[in-house]
Amino acid sequence: MKAQLSQLPWYHHIALMQKLSDPDTRLWYAAAVVEHGWSRNVLVHQIEIRLHECSGQAISNFKAVLLPEEFKSSLPSIELLEAELRGG
Numbered sequence: 762m763k764a765q766l767s768q769l770p771w772y773h774h775i776a777l778m779q780k781l782s783d784p785d786t787r788l789w790y791a792a793a794v795v796e797h798g799w800s801r802n803v804l805v806h807q808i809e810i811r812l813h814e815c816s817g818q819a820i821s822n823f824k825a826v827l828l829p830e831e832f833k834s835s836l837p838s839i840e841l842l843e844a845e846l847r848g849g
Contacts, residue, residue: 765795772801780808789813817847 766774766788773794777787790813794804 765792768795773804776801776805786813
């Protein structure tokens with residue numbers, strides 16, 4: 762995680778410190794900045810809409826949709842797809 766923090770511009774650090782009191786939440790946003798390349802303004806916007814609270818909660822119909830057997834072997838597993846939607 763320290764490597765990710767070292768990649769952030771100082772102004773991002775200031776925004777994280779001013780806008781967030783929880784260290785774990787700061788680290789979540791710091792990792793997201795590095796992963797997605799957010800500008801400081803985008804970071805502040807994501808904090809204001811509390812992105813971390815809803816991230817990974819996308820509604821999907823993966824389990825409800827049945828595919829023919831011949832296609833199933835060429836597709837990633839449902840668990841893998843759901844994990845990807847959750848950000849992990």
